[in-house]
Amino acid sequence: MGVNRSAADGGRRRYDSPLRDQRARQTRQAIVAAANRLFVLRGYAATSFADIAKDAGVARPTVFAAFGSKAALLREVVDQALAGDDEPVPVADRPWFRPVREGRTPRAVLTAYAEVCRIIGGRAAEVFEMVRRAADEGPEPADLWETMQRNRRAGATMVVDLIEALEPEAHGLDHERAVDVVWVFNDPAHYRSLVRGCGWTEQEYTTWLTDQMHHALGAG
Incomplete structure (x- = not known):
């Protein structure tokens, strides 16, 4: 048959x-x-x-x-550098971000977020610098760079919202100024300068970042 x-x-x-x-x-x-x-x-x-x-x-x-297109490939490079893989899971939903949401004090939230910044810096600091430079070379990388800055600010806003939900008077700044502070410190350029450039250990960097964010916010 x-x-x-x-x-x-x-x-x-x-x-x-x-x-x-x-x-x-x-x-x-x-x-x-x-x-x-x-x-x-x-x-x-x-x-x-x-x-x-x-x-x-x-x-x-x-x-x-x-x-x-090369621009689409660049976006994928950035996405995977941030997330660590190609799974379609937002950074905020990753297991390594979970301790930020689970922090029970402002200090715990900032400590966990400093660790997130260390992880992202280790993976993406050079990619961030590359896109920053490329932003001067054409509209597509420039648009991507602006998106990256907005996403960093969204992350900072999430952290401040978490802190204020735990303790409404946790810091001495108005909401937007507090977001400004965290946004400045979550820049992977700090990791690139201090760890890659100055030879700090990752633990030294994470401790410094936690202390600086805590102090700049005036958190109790």
């Missing part, structure tokens, strides 16, 4: 699809990793799709098919 071709093909598709998806994801990850390395090393404008394809070990059309 002959084999039903459509049934056989359907079965192969069912079994092959997860494998294809896995390979496609691995290819995307290789491209993102290559783009991260080259953008940081050479700069955004000086890095081409051909450069990224060569470093990732894929064909140039593969890079274009995966991301469509």
Whole structure:
């Protein structure tokens, strides 16, 4: 008896699809990793799709098919540097952010947030600096840089909201000024300067950041 071709093909598709998806994801990850390395090393404008394809070990059309444009690839590099992977989970919902939301005192919230800043700084400080420089080279990276600043401010606002919910009089500043303070300190440039530039340990950096935010807010 002959084999039903459509049934056989359907079965192969069912079994092959997860494998294809896995390979496609691995290819995307290789491209993102290559783009991260080259953008940081050479700069955004000086890095081409051909450069990224060569470093990732894929064909140039593969890079274009995966991301469509260099600006879209840059956004993915930033997203993964912040989150640590390609899972579609917001930073605020990550397990390593949870202690910030679970803090029971203003000091506990700031200590946990300083740890978040350390984690992000370790992964993304060089990427932030690269985008900052690229923002002078074209409208798309400039728009991305502005989005990154707004997202940093949103994170600072979340922290201040948590502190004020715990203790309405926890700091001596009005709400927006308190957000300004946390926004200044959550900049990964501080990690880049102190840890990468000055040789501070990560623990020294986290302790310093906690103390500085606590002091600047005038928290009790």
